Amino acid sequence: MQYRKLGNTELNVSLIGLGTMTWGEQNTQAEAFEQMDYALERGVNLFDTAEMYAIPPRPETQGSTERIIGQWFKARGTRDRVILATKITGPGMAHIRDGRSCPTAENLRDAISGSLRRLQTDYIDLYQIHWPDRKTNFFGRLGFEYDPDDTFTPFETVLEALQKEVEAGRIRHVGVSNETPWGLMQYLCLAEKHGWPRMVSIQNPYNLLNRSFEIGLAEMAIREHCGLLAYSPLGFGVLSGKYLHGQRPPQARLSRFPDYYRYLNPIAQQATEAYVQLAREHQLDPARMALAFVNQQPFVTSNLIGATTMEQLAANIDSVALQLDDAVLSGIEAIHQQHPNPAP
Numbered sequence: 001m002q003y004r005k006l007g008n009t010e011l012n013v014s015l016i017g018l019g020t021m022t023w024g025e026q027n028t029q030a031e032a033f034e035q036m037d038y039a040l041e042r043g044v045n046l047f048d049t050a051e052m053y054a055i056p057p058r059p060e061t062q063g064s065t066e067r068i069i070g071q072w073f074k075a076r077g078t079r080d081r082v083i084l085a086t087k088i089t090g091p092g093m094a095h096i097r098d099g100r101s102c103p104t105a106e107n108l109r110d111a112i113s114g115s116l117r118r119l120q121t122d123y124i125d126l127y128q129i130h131w132p133d134r135k136t137n138f139f140g141r142l143g144f145e146y147d148p149d150d151t152f153t154p155f156e157t158v159l160e161a162l163q164k165e166v167e168a169g170r171i172r173h174v175g176v177s178n179e180t181p182w183g184l185m186q187y188l189c190l191a192e193k194h195g196w197p198r199m200v201s202i203q204n205p206y207n208l209l210n211r212s213f214e215i216g217l218a219e220m221a222i223r224e225h226c227g228l229l230a231y232s233p234l235g236f237g238v239l240s241g242k243y244l245h246g247q248r249p250p251q252a253r254l255s256r257f258p259d260y261y262r263y264l265n266p267i268a269q270q271a272t273e274a275y276v277q278l279a280r281e282h283q284l285d286p287a288r289m290a291l292a293f294v295n296q297q298p299f300v301t302s303n304l305i306g307a308t309t310m311e312q313l314a315a316n317i318d319s320v321a322l323q324l325d326d327a328v329l330s331g332i333e334a335i336h337q338q339h340p341n342p343a344p
Contacts, residue, residue, distance in 0.1 A: 001014050001015065001016065001042060001043025001044065001317075001320060002014070002015040002295075002320055003015065003045075004227065004300075004301050004302065005225075005227075005301075006083070006126070006173070006200055006201060006227070006301060007173070007175075007198070007199075007200025007201055007225050007226055007227065007301075008198065008200060008225045009172075009173055009200050011083055011125065011173070013045060013046040013083050013301060013302050014043055014044045014045045014046050014302060015295055015300075015302060015303060015320055016044050016295075016302065016303055016305055016316065016317050016319070016320055017044065017046035017047070017048055017085075017229060017302035017303065017304040017305070018035070018036070018039045018044050018046065018047045018048065018304070018305070018306075019048055019231065019304040019305055019306035020032070020047060020048060020049045020053060020065050020068075020069065020306070021049070021050070021053045021054060021055040021065060021306060022054065022055070022253075022306060022307075022308050023035075023053070023054060023064070023065045023068045023069075024053065024054035024061050024064025024065050024067075024068055025054035025055065025056070025061055025064070026054075026251075026253065026256070026308050027308055029068045029071065031308075032065075032068045032069075032072070033068075033071075033072055033075070034310060035307065035310070035313055036069070036072050036076075036078075037076070038310065038313060038314070039313065039317070040078060040081060040082070042317050044317065045081065045082060045083050046082075046083045046085065046229075046302050046304075047069065047082050047083070047084055047085065048085045048086075048203070048229065048231075048304050049065050049066055049069060049084075049085070049086045049087075049119075050065070050066075050086055050087040050089070050128075050130055051063060051066065051086060051087065051088060051089055051096065051111055051114060051115050051118075052087075052089045052093055052096060052130070053065035053066070056257055056259075056260075057093060057095075058095075059095035062093075062095060062096060063114070063118050066086065066115055066118035066119050067118045067119075069084075069118075069119055070118050070119040070120035070121070071120070073119065073120050073121060074120050079121055082125075083125045083126065084119065084121065084124055084125045084126070085124070085125060085126035085127075085128060085175070085229075086115050086119070086124055086126075086127065086128070087127070087128040087129065087130035087177060087203075088101070088103055088107065088108060088111040088112075088127070088128075088129060088130060089101045089111070089130050090102075090129070090130045090131035090132065090133055090178075091131075091133045097110060097111070101133070102133040102152070102153045103129055103133060103153050103157075103158045103161070104153055104157060104161070105157065105160070105161035105164070108158070108161045108162065108165065109161070109165070112124065112127065112165055112170055112171065116170065122169075122170070123169060123170060123171065123172060124170065124171045124172070125171075125172050125173060126171075126172070126173050126174070126175050126200070126201065127162070127165070127171040127173070127174050127175070128174070128175040128176060128177045128201070128203060129158065129175075129176050129177060129179070130177050130178065131177060131178040131179075132152070132178065132179060132180075132183055133152045133153055134150055134151075134152035134183075135147045135150045135152075136180050136182075136183070137180065138178040138179075138180070138204075139178065140262050140343075140344060141344070142212060142341065142344040144180075155183075155186045155187055155190050156190060156194075158187075159187065159190055159191060159194070159196035159197060160194075160196060162174050162196070162197050163196045163197055166197050173197070173200045173201075174197045174198075174199055174200065175199055175200055175201035175202060175203060175226075175229070176199050176201075176202050176203070177202070177203035177204065177229075177231075178203070178204060178205075179202055179204065180216070180217075181216040181217055181220060184199065184202055184217065184220060184224075184226065185220070187199045188224055188226070199226050200225075200226060201226060201227055201228070201229050201301055202217065202221065202226055202227075202228055202229070203228070203229040203230075203231055203304070204217065204228060204230070204231070205230070205231055205232045206228060206230040206231075206232075206233065206294060206297075206300070207230070207232055207233050207234060207235045207239060207290060207294065208235070208239055208271070208275050208290050208293060208332065208335075208336070209235045209238070209239065209263055209268050209271055209272065209341070209342055209343040210232075210235070210341055210342075210343050210344050211336065211340075211341055212341050212344045213228060213230075213299075217299075218297075218299040219299075221299035222298060222299050227299060227300060227301030227302075228297075228299050228300045228301060229301055229302050229304055230294050230297075230300050230302070230303050230304060231304045232263075233290065233291055233294045233303050233304070233305060234287055234290055234291065234305075235262075235263035235268070235272075235290075235343060236253055236254055236260055236262070236263050237252060237253055237254065237287075238254070238263040238264060238268065238272055239263075239272060239275060239276075239286060239287060239290040240286055240287040240290075241272065241273075241276040241286045241287075243264065243272075244269065244272060244273055244276065251308070252308075253308070262343055263343045265342065265343060267339055267342035267343075268339075268342040268343040270339060270342075271335060271338075271339035271342050274335045274338070274339070275289070275290065275332070275335055278328070278331045278332065278335065281331075282327065282328050282331075284322075284328070285315070287315065287316070287319075288315060288318065288319050288322055289322070289324065289328065291303060291305065291316060291319035291322075292319050292322040292323070292324050293324060293329075293332060295319060295320060295322075296323070296324060303319075305317070305319075
């Protein structure tokens with residue numbers, strides 16, 4: 001395993017991070033235990049979860065992923081070997097705290113308390129704002145549309161509340177997710193001005209079908225030491241090629257949950273077919289090539305993979321050993337020029 005520094009902290013996190021959102025929905029607790037055991041054995045030390053997981057979000061399964069991780073910590077005694085990341089839910093989840101999901105001081109306190117209880121730990125290594133509570137371009141929106149009536153929790157309120165949680169020892173470091181360049185810069189500038197906690201990571205989507213992070217955030221990630229925790233590196237598994245030409249493998253995520261069509265639009269499918277063909281021309285597994293591309297980016301701190309089977313998990317972790325050569329990278333750039341960001 002390779003390791004990279006988490007922002008400006010003392011923590012070194014594994015280049016492959018373990019995503020967990022299938023546990024409690026697509027995966028049982030026993031399967032999740034097997035994944036965590038194996039990942040830890042392979043040197044993966046960053047586990048990423050959220051209070052809203054499992055996915056898709058439902059009242060019946062909310063918090064189930066954190067509870068499974070907590071049971072694993074209790075059974076294995078491994079809490080000190082894991083860098084644990086979780087998140088407070090953004091707006092729109094009526095079943096969480098009766099819809100109180102904006103990052104006010106009260107909501108942050110309640111969310112952290114709930115996560116600590118479910119995770120059976122007394123501290124969280126990295127606590128993240130899952131998505132902004134203002135109207136901006138995330139979750140598939142490439143362009144920004146201004147709403148003069150938009151109101152949101154002031155950044156000062158968020159950081160001051162997080163400062164109190166750090167002082168209490170309940171969280172160690174803070175990060176953002178699904179954030180924009182403007183939002184990240186606001187957090188960083190205010191933290192520097194007031195001595196509040198500094199964002200050490202940004203967790204946004206990044207993959208061959210969505211490289212929009214490169215446009216405004218990549219330079220910030222490097223220069224501000226706030227690296228990317230890349231999620232959806234395989235575009236919900238689409239970049240493996242398993243959904244091409246209308247295929248829907250039994251029990252696969254997009255077979256079970258067809259509403260998640262973000263990476264299945266016609267242009268994304270054309271791009272995916274080209275990437276799969278490129279991989280095969282170079283005798284590479286398409287999924288491994290897609291993951292290796294993410295791994296090689298200098299602005300990436302950790303590549304958050306998710307798997308429903310042990311075979312997938314092992315193959316995804318193995319991607320750290322693959323270094324793409326210039327011919328493959330040139331081929332990727334050529335396809336990207338033809339189909340730029342078809343699934344933002």
